[in-house]
Amino acid sequence: MLLQKSLLVATLVSFVHCIPAASALYKRAALDDWIANETSTALAGILANAGYNGAKAYGANQGLLLASPSTTNPDYFFTWTRDSALVFKSLVDRFIATGDSNLQVEINDYISAQAKLQTVSNPSGSFSDGSGLGEPKYEPDGTAFTGDWGRPQRDGPALRATALIAYGRWLQSNGYSDAATNIVWPIVKNDLTYVAQYWNQTGFDLWEEVKGSSFFTTAAQHRALVEGSAFAASVGSSCASCDSQAPQALCLLQQYWNGQYIVSNINVNIARTGKDANSILSSLHTFDPSAGCDDTTFQPCSPRMLANHKAVTDSFRSVYSINSGIAASTGVAVGRYSEDVYYNGNPWYLATLAAAEQLYSALYQYNKAGSITITSTSLSFWKAIYSSAATGTYASGSSTYSALTSAMKTYADGYVAIVEKYTPSNGGLAEQFDRNNGAPLSAVDLTWSYAAFLTMSAARSNSVPASWGAASANKVPSACAASSATGSYTAATNTNWPSFPCTIATSVQQTFNVLTTTVPGQDIYVVGSISALGSWDTAKAIKLDAGRYRSDLPLWYGSVTLSAGTAFEYKYIRKEGSSVTWESDPNRSYTVPKTCRTSAAARDSWQG
Ligand SMILES: *[C@@H]1O[C@H](CO)[C@@H](O)[C@H](O)[C@H]1NC(C)=O
Numbered sequence: 001m002l003l004q005k006s007l008l009v010a011t012l013v014s015f016v017h018c019i020p021a022a023s024a025l026y027k028r029a030a031l032d033d034w035i036a037n038e039t040s041t042a043l044a045g046i047l048a049n050a051g052y053n054g055a056k057a058y059g060a061n062q063g064l065l066l067a068s069p070s071t072t073n074p075d076y077f078f079t080w081t082r083d084s085a086l087v088f089k090s091l092v093d094r095f096i097a098t099g100d101s102n103l104q105v106e107i108n109d110y111i112s113a114q115a116k117l118q119t120v121s122n123p124s125g126s127f128s129d130g131s132g133l134g135e136p137k138y139e140p141d142g143t144a145f146t147g148d149w150g151r152p153q154r155d156g157p158a159l160r161a162t163a164l165i166a167y168g169r170w171l172q173s174n175g176y177s178d179a180a181t182n183i184v185w186p187i188v189k190n191d192l193t194y195v196a197q198y199w200n201q202t203g204f205d206l207w208e209e210v211k212g213s214s215f216f217t218t219a220a221q222h223r224a225l226v227e228g229s230a231f232a233a234s235v236g237s238s239c240a241s242c243d244s245q246a247p248q249a250l251c252l253l254q255q256y257w258n259g260q261y262i263v264s265n266i267n268v269n270i271a272r273t274g275k276d277a278n279s280i281l282s283s284l285h286t287f288d289p290s291a292g293c294d295d296t297t298f299q300p301c302s303p304r305m306l307a308n309h310k311a312v313t314d315s316f317r318s319v320y321s322i323n324s325g326i327a328a329s330t331g332v333a334v335g336r337y338s339e340d341v342y343y344n345g346n347p348w349y350l351a352t353l354a355a356a357e358q359l360y361s362a363l364y365q366y367n368k369a370g371s372i373t374i375t376s377t378s379l380s381f382w383k384a385i386y387s388s389a390a391t392g393t394y395a396s397g398s399s400t401y402s403a404l405t406s407a408m409k410t411y412a413d414g415y416v417a418i419v420e421k422y423t424p425s426n427g428g429l430a431e432q433f434d435r436n437n438g439a440p441l442s443a444v445d446l447t448w449s450y451a452a453f454l455t456m457s458a459a460r461s462n463s464v465p466a467s468w469g470a471a472s473a474n475k476v477p478s479a480c481a482a483s484s485a486t487g488s489y490t491a492a493t494n495t496n497w498p499s500f501p502c503t504i505a506t507s508v509q510q511t512f513n514v515l516t517t518t519v520p521g522q523d524i525y526v527v528g529s530i531s532a533l534g535s536w537d538t539a540k541a542i543k544l545d546a547g548r549y550r551s552d553l554p555l556w557y558g559s560v561t562l563s564a565g566t567a568f569e570y571k572y573i574r575k576e577g578s579s580v581t582w583e584s585d586p587n588r589s590y591t592v593p594k595t596c597r598t599s600a601a602a603r604d605s606w607q608g
């Protein structure tokens with residue numbers, strides 16, 4: 001809150017002194033409106049992909065989150081351990097900040113599903129020696145995915161531990177310590193054991209392309225080991241292997257820094273610069289609101305992370321035509337890495353949003369520290385956005401501090417403005433947008449894109465996640481050593497959640513799913529006894545979507561918003577030209593559930 005006030009003052013100061021800032025202020029108001037709208041779209045977008053009540057999640061089991069509802073070009077209709085953990089971390093933080101009890105039921109379901117998923121044998125290995133935990137993705141029904149893939153990916157267990165610990169901490173602070181100890185900790189313990197055992201082995205990076213060591217993975221592992229040790233102690237246990245391995249993971253983390261930027265993939269032999277949004281995304285997870293601008297833990301405000309931000313974002317300025325003509329002081333569209341060829345290599349929404357989020361998090365840290373220190377490492381970053389920047393320390397209250405923070409906020413907003421510009425009017429966030437014309441590309445409704453929006457928006461409004469203990473985990477050992485701590489794995493079986501108080505939903509997104517074989521020219525509708533379903537008038541029936549129709553899964557689906565508790569009758573009808581065919585009797589009867597959940601799904605087959 002304090003930060004917002006000081007930024008407002010800074011903005012007004014520049015508004016008074018020069019004309020260009022006036023238009024920046026005007027644009028900022030519009031951006032604020034858009035962010036507010038898009039935040040609710042993003043939240044709904046995530047929940048639509050969450051099994052099994054989500055509007056687009058037919059076929060996903062309870063608690064399993066789809067990467068995207070897209071089943072072809074590309075087929076992302078799977079649940080990834082990494083994506084799910086990142087998204088649920090954002091939902092846990094949002095639940096803690098807002099108390100939205102609908103999110104809590106989703107979080108509990110996710111955790112229960114992970115207990116089971118950990119034990120599923122898969123091509124990466126089995127549960128008994130932990131190797132199976134490195135499997136990147138599973139079928140949406142929770143069985144193993146057996147096709148070829150870039151595996152293992154060792155960031156998943158670390159990120160899942162972090163998401164679960166965040167929720168475990170909330171449980172402990174709110175009178176549910178038993179649930180933290182008996183439900184959450186056994187799952188976290190397996191993930192920590194995995195990290196401590198395998199962190200020093202190669203695996204595929206977050207883009208699933210390169211086998212080696214990935215900055216994102218090492219950063220996530222270091223964090224998980226640090227907070228895992230403290231969480232273990234809080235449940236009356238301990239994690240000796242976290243304590244022995246965390247300093248060594250931190251030691252490895254330093255090895256990605258080449259003096260100018262983070263080389264995101266090491267222990268590899270690839271022809272790339274190493275400038276990769278991998279490292280900017282990592283800053284979202286290294287961020288600790290209680291830490292200073294520490295270089296060794298790569299805090300968002302650290303000189304290293306700022307130099308890296310410039311190196312990575314600049315690498316996209318000349319490669320995307322939608323970035324041409326944008327000044328060096330203004331945010332641009334950001335992709336994964338400039339050499340990318342996936343879908344011809346394009347900007348990604350989540351990478352562009354992360355570039356903004358790092359800077360909002362940095363602003364939080366400067367405000368907390370009460371000063372900004374510009375070093376020779378970060379000078380070129382600062383000069384690009386504030387040409388008279390010079391090395392030194394500037395206390396809050398000074399005009400230079402105000403000018404620097406104001407420039408950084410405007411610069412960060414520039415990245416969000418790019419995302420706004422290339423987001424369609426319905427607010428849907430795909431995976432990528434075209435490098436030449438900005439049109440959305442690749443998977444639609446990418447769950448991670450929506451989560452990236454939510455975390456950016458939270459950081460922008462100074463709603464920060466909990467500390468993970470970075471400030472006391474920044475001592476790099478004098479010599480790095482290859483190491484590992486082997487542990488044992490025990491299936492987590494307790495998913496018996498206490499009954500939490502919740503706000504009963506008043507309005508529910510009710511989805512209708514029906515399996516029925518059709519031929520081109522035919523459309524399926526739902527019609528029923530209430531006005532939202534056309535009051536039995538076939539002309540007012542709700543048309544369903546065949547976007548995921550396959551011969552082996554002839555699915556038609558669609559949603560309407562209904563009041564919880566509404567009882568009604570309905571049927572599916574098929575229209576072809578002017579002819580209407582009703583499914584056979586009896587009428588179906590249904591009552592919209594009146595629970596904590598804001599979504600519900602009917603799963604039907606045509607009565608023939
Ligand atoms: C926000 O959403 C409302 C309602 O959908 C719409 O009328 C308004 O134009 C939107 N504003 C922005 C800035 O997108």
Ligand SMILES: *[C@@H]1O[C@H](CO)[C@@H](O)[C@H](O)[C@H]1NC(C)=O
Binds near residue numbers: 480
């Ligand atoms: C293992 O750790 C050593 C010491 O830090 C490091 O040199 C090596 O690159 C690491 N290997 C992997 C695969 O993490």
Ligand SMILES: *[C@@H]1O[C@H](CO)[C@@H](O)[C@H](O)[C@H]1NC(C)=O
Binds near residue numbers: 529536
């Ligand atoms: C289904 O509902 C309609 C409209 O109320 C009614 O006319 C029809 O008789 C019902 N069908 C059966 C089998 O009850």
